[in-house]
Amino acid sequence: MKITTKAFDHEIQCPTCDFNYTHIKRADIQDGHDNSWHGIGGYRGDVAVIKMYCENGHLFNINIGEHKGNCFISLEPKGDISDL
Numbered sequence: 001m002k003i004t005t006k007a008f009d010h011e012i013q014c015p016t017c018d019f020n021y022t023h024i025k026r027a028d029i030q031d032g033h034d035n036s037w038h039g040i041g042g043y044r045g046d047v048a049v050i051k052m053y054c055e056n057g058h059l060f061n062i063n064i065g066e067h068k069g070n071c072f073i074s075l076e077p078k079g080d081i082s083d084l
């Protein structure tokens with residue numbers, strides 16, 4: 001997938017319920033040390049993790065991970081807000 005430079009080309013939907021009313025909680029960088037130490041998605045390199053939630057109460061992450069010279073993006077369901 002090629003991500004465009006236009007701001008509104010790629011709307012994010014919740015991976016659990018597909019609702020498009022989503023919000024950003026915070027973002028972190030997890031060091032992979034070329035050995036998948038963070039345990040996120042099998043990526044060997046560092047991963048940028050954007051923590052999100054949808055207005056139906058589902059938590060999920062957007063992960064941008066490095067792996068052998070390439071970067072990949074994926075959504076990871078993380079349960080419900082009521083689980084916190």
Ligand SMILES: [Zn+2]
Pocket residue numbers: 014015016017018019054055056057058
């Ligand atoms: Zn949802």
